[in-house]
Amino acid sequence: MSKQVLTERLSTILVEPHIKEKSMLLMGNRQVAFKVRVDATxxxxxxxxxxxxxxxxxxxxxxxxxxxxxxxxxxxxKRKNWKKAYVTLSEGQEVDFLGLE
Structure with missing residues (x-):
């Protein structure tokens, strides 16, 4: 697989951040929730x-x-089935989707 095709595929894996009460609590533990493609690994x-x-x-x-x-x-x-990913970031890494700070 060429590098361009791989980059295009990776750019479509993350659908959107999954921002709910539970995911906001997990942000304190360096975890972020995303809605991802159904065929994502x-x-x-x-x-x-x-x-x-x-x-x-x-x-x-x-x-x-x-x-x-x-x-x-x-x-x-029936609504569609979907896939959710919880990503744990390394020490010192942080993502702020809401721009509160």
Missing amino acids: KPEVKAAVELMLDKKVDSVNILNVKGKSKRFGQYIG
């Missing part, structure tokens, strides 16, 4: 964070989130 997420954010990564934990069943009138639908 741990090494790809690690490489994407190091490429896009210029931060050193210690570890990556990934979990699959099942889509909820929702009712639309008399019809029952």
